[in-house]
Amino acid sequence: MPEKHDLHSEFPEFKEQIHQLKQHNNHFAVLFSRYHEIDHEIHRIEQGAEVCSDDYLEQQKVQRLHLKDDLFSMLKAAETTV
Template sequence: MLVEKHDLHHEFPEFHDQIHNLKVSNMHFAKLFTEYHDKDHEIHRIEQGSEVSSDDYLENLKKQRLLLKDQLFAMLQKAD
């Protein structure tokens, strides 16, 4: 099964420098970035079959990841 990547650098390549700068200068952004990465990694493992979960759990993780992505994107836009 081919699983699509959703890491922030892949999702927002135009914000590569801003992502790096905010990760080192903004603790809130760094915390959200880590949460996003952790959720994305867990979703990736589930979708690859490395972990087993219910469909509801996976959908909830995806919703949480989307919320984090929206928050991070808003912060990236303000920093641009």
């Protein structure tokens, strides 16, 4: 069974920063929402609930990875300001 890659599972040590940034940083909230949408779509595709080309799936995975990197950078920066 494909595993989900939600940010709370990926970065449990940043639970508080995720919550704070979602509440107080609009850019983070938008990226977080987009990451969640893409992760959910990938999960549905991998479960067979949706059909797409392999290229599209790989493109979505790359986009999810880039968003994850951006979000992680923002989380690290928020950690140093707390």
